Amino acid sequence: MEKGRTYTLKIWRQNNSSSKGAFKTYTIENISPGSSFLEMLDILNNELEAKGEDPVHFDHDCREGICGMCSLFVNGRPHGPEEEITACQLHMRSFKDGETIVIEPWRAKAFPVIKDLVVDRSAFDRIIQAGGFISVNTGPLPDANEIPIPKQNADLAMDAAACIGCGACVAACKNASAMLFVSAKVSQLALLPQGNAERKRRALAMVDQMDQEGFGACSNTGACAAECPKGIDLTNIARLNREYLTASFAGAE
Amino acid sequence: MKIDAKIPSGSIAEKWSKHKFNLKLVNPANKRKYDIIVVGTGLAGASAAASLGELGYNVKAFCYQDSPRRAHSIAAQGGINAAKNYMNDGDSVYRLFYDTVKGGDYRAREANVYRLAEVSNNIIDQCVAQGVPFAREYGGLLSNRSFGGAQVSRTFYARGQTGQQLLLGAYSALSRMIAAGKVKMYPRTEMLDVVLVDGKARGIITRNMVTGAIESHSAHAVVLATGGYGNVFFLSTNAMGCNASAAWRAHRKGALFSNPCFTQIHPTCIPVHGDQQSKLTLMSESLRNDGRVWVPRTTELAEKVRKGVLKANDLPEEDRDYYLERIYPSFGNLVPRDVASRNAKYVCDEGRGVGETGLAVYLDFRDAIKRDGVNTIKAKYGNLFQMYEKITDDDPYKVPMMIYPAVHYTMGGLWVDYNLMTTIPGLYAAGECNFSDHGANRLGASALMQGLADGYFVIPYTIGDYLAGIGQAKVDTSHNAFKEAEAEVKKRIDTLLNVKGTKTVDQYHKELGKLMWDYCGMARNAEGLKFAKAEIQKLRQEYWQNVKLLGTNEEMNMTLEKALRVADFMELGELMVDDALMREESCGGHFREEHQTEEGEAKRDDENFAFVAAWEYKGENKPAELHKEELVFENVKLTQRSYK
Numbered sequence: 001m002e003k004g005r006t007y008t009l010k011i012w013r014q015n016n017s018s019s020k021g022a023f024k025t026y027t028i029e030n031i032s033p034g035s036s037f038l039e040m041l042d043i044l045n046n047e048l049e050a051k052g053e054d055p056v057h058f059d060h061d062c063r064e065g066i067c068g069m070c071s072l073f074v075n076g077r078p079h080g081p082e083e084e085i086t087a088c089q090l091h092m093r094s095f096k097d098g099e100t101i102v103i104e105p106w107r108a109k110a111f112p113v114i115k116d117l118v119v120d121r122s123a124f125d126r127i128i129q130a131g132g133f134i135s136v137n138t139g140p141l142p143d144a145n146e147i148p149i150p151k152q153n154a155d156l157a158m159d160a161a162a163c164i165g166c167g168a169c170v171a172a173c174k175n176a177s178a179m180l181f182v183s184a185k186v187s188q189l190a191l192l193p194q195g196n197a198e199r200k201r202r203a204l205a206m207v208d209q210m211d212q213e214g215f216g217a218c219s220n221t222g223a224c225a226a227e228c229p230k231g232i233d234l235t236n237i238a239r240l241n242r243e244y245l246t247a248s249f250a251g252a253e
Numbered sequence: 254m255k256i257d258a259k260i261p262s263g264s265i266a267e268k269w270s271k272h273k274f275n276l277k278l279v280n281p282a283n284k285r286k287y288d289i290i291v292v293g294t295g296l297a298g299a300s301a302a303a304s305l306g307e308l309g310y311n312v313k314a315f316c317y318q319d320s321p322r323r324a325h326s327i328a329a330q331g332g333i334n335a336a337k338n339y340m341n342d343g344d345s346v347y348r349l350f351y352d353t354v355k356g357g358d359y360r361a362r363e364a365n366v367y368r369l370a371e372v373s374n375n376i377i378d379q380c381v382a383q384g385v386p387f388a389r390e391y392g393g394l395l396s397n398r399s400f401g402g403a404q405v406s407r408t409f410y411a412r413g414q415t416g417q418q419l420l421l422g423a424y425s426a427l428s429r430m431i432a433a434g435k436v437k438m439y440p441r442t443e444m445l446d447v448v449l450v451d452g453k454a455r456g457i458i459t460r461n462m463v464t465g466a467i468e469s470h471s472a473h474a475v476v477l478a479t480g481g482y483g484n485v486f487f488l489s490t491n492a493m494g495c496n497a498s499a500a501w502r503a504h505r506k507g508a509l510f511s512n513p514c515f516t517q518i519h520p521t522c523i524p525v526h527g528d529q530q531s532k533l534t535l536m537s538e539s540l541r542n543d544g545r546v547w548v549p550r551t552t553e554l555a556e557k558v559r560k561g562v563l564k565a566n567d568l569p570e571e572d573r574d575y576y577l578e579r580i581y582p583s584f585g586n587l588v589p590r591d592v593a594s595r596n597a598k599y600v601c602d603e604g605r606g607v608g609e610t611g612l613a614v615y616l617d618f619r620d621a622i623k624r625d626g627v628n629t630i631k632a633k634y635g636n637l638f639q640m641y642e643k644i645t646d647d648d649p650y651k652v653p654m655m656i657y658p659a660v661h662y663t664m665g666g667l668w669v670d671y672n673l674m675t676t677i678p679g680l681y682a683a684g685e686c687n688f689s690d691h692g693a694n695r696l697g698a699s700a701l702m703q704g705l706a707d708g709y710f711v712i713p714y715t716i717g718d719y720l721a722g723i724g725q726a727k728v729d730t731s732h733n734a735f736k737e738a739e740a741e742v743k744k745r746i747d748t749l750l751n752v753k754g755t756k757t758v759d760q761y762h763k764e765l766g767k768l769m770w771d772y773c774g775m776a777r778n779a780e781g782l783k784f785a786k787a788e789i790q791k792l793r794q795e796y797w798q799n800v801k802l803l804g805t806n807e808e809m810n811m812t813l814e815k816a817l818r819v820a821d822f823m824e825l826g827e828l829m830v831d832d833a834l835m836r837e838e839s840c841g842g843h844f845r846e847e848h849q850t851e852e853g854e855a856k857r858d859d860e861n862f863a864f865v866a867a868w869e870y871k872g873e874n875k876p877a878e879l880h881k882e883e884l885v886f887e888n889v890k891l892t893q894r895s896y897k
Contacts, residue, residue, distance in 0.1 A: 050801075060493060061318060061323055062327065063534075064532075067323040067325070089640070091643070093646065115809040128322075133384075134383050138379060141378040141381075144337070145339060145394045148393025149393050154386050162412075162417075189384050194382055
């Protein structure tokens with residue numbers, strides 16, 4: 001086994017949403033390159049607790065890159081330096097021995113900091129509540145194979161549906177726009193025949209809610225897609241724009 | 254206490270429809286007069302909350318995550334079973350029922366399992382209608398694959414993210430009901446106790462995880478959909494926040510806890526890499542469709558592989574032991590999980606394991622890639638291979654994966670009757686947090702099926718029957734029962750915060766986990782279990798005298814959250830050991846070394862142990878009392894499970 005590595009960590013500390021935050025510097029030693037980034041933070045927290053210092057709060061849950069809970073801005077990039085993974089899938093082998101690592105929360109007006117690296121992303125939930133669903137009740141429904149769906153469309157819908165709602169797109173965007181997130185859901189449902197009945201209302205309502213939440217405008221720089229841990233494609237935004245325009249001209253049904 | 258499973262009479266195929274007709278109904282106009290609490294927003298919780306909201310009830314839903322979309326159902330990879338028989342390969346409701354009872358090593362309740370198989374087809378219809386993008390064939394119809402323990406292809410999937418897609422489907426239904434005002438959602442809120450009034454569940458006590466506020470919520474009924482307790486073992490494939498506290502608190506208030514020792518050790522996880530590890534990652538069982546499991550033929554060869562003198566790919570065919578294919582020719586690499594896990598343990602115990610620690614076996618795609626081409630394998634498992642490479646830094650297209658069993662699922666849970674009601678009237682348990690459908694071993698792709706069956710198609714029917722019988726009167730949260738429960742919760746929190754000891758919560762959790770894994774893991778024996786019990790008791794005593802917590806209750810305090818959960822894990826861990834000690838047989842995931850056949854297979858004792866163990870809490874430091882629900886098998890013949 002390779003010997004442990006040492007890192008300097010500059011971490012954003014903030015007591016609660018109303019207090020002012022600041023960076024604090026820590027040194028951590030003897031970290032195995034096979035450790036995950038969050039395990040490194042666990043170790044730091046164990047050391048802090050042992051010393052009687054308040055541990056660094058950060059959101060995390062599944063630790064396998066699917067729940068979307070982890071939300072760390074590492075060295076200036078959402079989820080850190082590697083492509084198409086979340087912070088919880090990041091490993092210390094991606095950082096050189098002795099490196100300084102800067103860790104911040106997502107920065108966006110619509111994602112207020114709750115504590116340290118924890119932010120409030122409930123705006124995303126409210127956008128989904130505005131229309132990110134197909135209105136069917138639980139109950140007897142037509143057989144699942146009644147409507148054949150071309151594999152190509154099903155695959156594209158799945159590509160869009162892979163969004164984990166982590167908010168990296170917002171954190172990456174200089175305008176803190178949520179277009180990639182909204183477009184992923186709108187695309188998934190617009191690509192499927194089941195979603196057709198409500199597609200106009202959906203596009204208008206979700207975009208409206210997005211604006212109300214205080215997310216910025218999209219200026220097509222593509223930072224969102226570049227940093228998305230699930231590789232959600234920029235063409236989804238084009239599709240959303242088309243859906244939105246069509247719905248605006250036609251008026252919601 | 255006498256337990257009554259309330260299994261309806263009649264033939265197995267007509268029990269559920271007959272029962273549905275016999276259940277009392279709540280008039281549509283009256284449903285809005287009833288409040289229902291749903292705790293947990295995974296597949297079972299989100300589907301139940303959404304469906305109950307659609308029916309017209311007032312629902313309050315709770316989750317500890319920042320959003321209901323993040324519950325750990327989201328991490329399920331492989332798929333969901335249903336008896337559609339789209340593949341025309343001989344599947345049927347009866348076969349799914351039969352496979353599930355057999356797969357569970359004959360420790361599940363027949364009537365529940367049959368109902369599960371019966372509603373499985375509705376689930377697929379429901380999910381497709383919601384826009385779940387299941388995998389499809391070029392003709393546009395749904396695609397299926399095979400999973401362990403079955404000889405038909407009945408598993409529906411959405412790449413390697415089936416749990417995510419099903420959960421997002423349920424979450425979208427839930428979101429729709431939140432927007433409609435029928436469900437009030439409380440994220441970042443943890444349930445810390447259940448409140449009983451006149452012996453009935455009438456509400457819960459919660460802690461707001463942002464402000465620390467302790468709050469009371471009242472309702473006519475409470476549904477727990479709080480998942481399993483795999484995190485008792487510290488290292489598991491569960492999410493970091495998964496915990497048993499809601500179920501355990503309910504147990505302490507009178508809900509019996511069933512078969513706690515039935516835990517599932519999943520055979521295909523990424524091996525442990527060192528003592529800094531906090532979490533294990535599962536590789537979907539679907540990989541066993543094409544991957545071949547093997548270890549070097551001899552200990553000498555394995556030793557060379559471990560030292561890096563030999564590489565896996567250097568080993569010629571005759572030096573590889575494809576042990577599952579060798580021992581179980583008819584099921585091969587697709588034997589059920591318990592069998593696959595145990596055999597991995599055996600070969601590693603023999604010294605034939607690979608990897609740095611010797612605690613790993615190979616899962617090799619070389620032959621599948623040769624047969625189908627790299628693109629086909631990539632299309633099927635691309636994201637799993639990518640995930641593996643990110644974690645291990647090995648490319649599974651070129652070298653075999655290394656896997657080892659890890660704690661994954663808990664078949665045990667709160668005892669429920671046919672209506673999914675616990676022994677506390679008005680308290681329901683759905684999904685992994687109940688014990689009902691998987692017996693001693695769950696088959697792959699059946700957890701998603703059960704979670705959604707309970708939430709979409711069972712609870713919405715059965716809860717009405719109960720509500721119709723108790724009347725519309727509400728209990729106010731100013732009631733003494735709420736005040737007392739709140740005070741108790743606050744006292745518990747204060748006690749923990751004021752211990753001000755020297756060891757962190759995580760250290761205790763790790764020690765508990767190691768005891769559980771070593772003595773109540775893949776193989777158990779009486780001596781080890783007795784030792785573990787004594788050690789857990791010691792650890793628990795020490796915990797309350799020496800645990801170190803920082804901060805206060807009145808803020809976001811993740812150490813406090815964890816400290817409360819670990820305290821409950823310790824009590825539950827002891828009950829798991831008690832249960833494992835009591836069950837003098839081997840079945841499914843419960844393997845007692847004293848009870849095995851000459852070939853090392855699990856040896857059941859149907860004469861003495863064909864029952865569900867249901868434990869009653871008798872008070873602090875008092876032994877739990879065992880109740881037995883005898884299992885009657887009228888349809889499935891009990892045989893030794895054979896996958897040879």
